Amino acid sequence: MNLNQILNSRQSGRFALTITRYIPPGIGKSLTSAIAKYLVRRPDLPLIHATRINQWVAQDQNLTREQLDKEVLDTIQNYTLSMYTLFHYWENLKPLEKMIRYDQPTENLIARSQERKHGAMVVFIHSCNSDVSLRAASSRGLNGLVLSLPEANEAIEWQHAMRESSGIEVKAASIAVLREASERMKAGETVATGLDRPMPESKYKPLFFGRPTALPVHYIYLALKAKVPVALLTAIRQPDGIFELISSDLIEMKKYQDRQKEVLMNAGTILEIAEDFIRRAPTQWSVLHPLWPEEADKLPV
DSSP states (O other): OOHHHHHHSHHHHHHHHHHGGGSOHHHHHHHHHHHHHHHHTOTTSHHHHHHHHHHHHHTTTOOOHHHHHHHHHHHHHHHHHHHHHHHHHTTOHHHHHHTEEEOHHHHHHHHHHHHTSSOEEEEEOOBSOHHHHHHHHHHHTOOSEEEEOSOOSHHHHHHHHHHHHTTOEEEEOOHHHHHHHHHHHHTTOEEEEESOSOOTTOSOOOEETTEEOOOOOHHHHHHHHHTOOEEEEEEEEOTTSOEEEEEOOOBOOOOOSSHHHHHHHHHHHHHHHHHHHHHHSGGGBOOSSOSOGGGGGGSOO
16 A cells, blocks of 8 residues: 555546545545554555655654654645645635735745746745645746656656646656756746655765755756756645745856766755755655665664
8 A cells, every 4th residue: 555556546546636625624634634644553654664764864863763653643644634635626726725825935936937037947845745836836827837757657647637737837857858948948937846856866966954865956957057046935834724835035056167066066055945944844844755765774763
């Protein structure tokens, strides 16, 4: 059993998208909490194992076993609740729009994308489900191209179709698509992509929470090539239930003669800001793949 497979396959995804429309928020919250409690009782599940590692590192490796158990449960509860919220309101944006608050840098970023005079590279953190941020920002008027990882399977294709049905343009990263993204940013458009899903095959391992991590760095290449700034964007659910979309200021990329140094230094600048955003609500950050698999043996027992 794997939550990714349950929620991301075409058949189950369509079923979840359909049935959650009719589940009231109160029941939805109770149901997703029960699902989370069931899942965390199975530490052998890949998503639970990954969450334990990621929360352990992100919270400075100073949690006891009991504290880590609680943080993992909170993380999975936040993840399942965010999935319910996403599906419940996917085709009914008016209630969702009332649940979203935008900080001023995010408003500025959206306005910039609408003007199409100056390009920008936007990177999403997987907090409160990045699709909630993407759906909300696009409904507010964020224009641009979204780059996904170059994966091809039924689940990914269904996710792309769901996003595109709401007017979000999504393309899987490839040499041709990356070239297109660069040209579009040069022409004043905005391009968005994810920040924190691991890419084990990457030759670059920038520091993230103080440890080398195989993370994507294609957004650095693109920003440097198109000569555009980078902005971080994420969502944090506040105690009153409101999702606050927060963005960094625009970050200009720095040039270095050494290519590796150029990529790692610029990625490091972005990731330091990402760390700050994640620390504001660590259990709302949910990457269901281990970013530091080598840390597994250090988990408290």
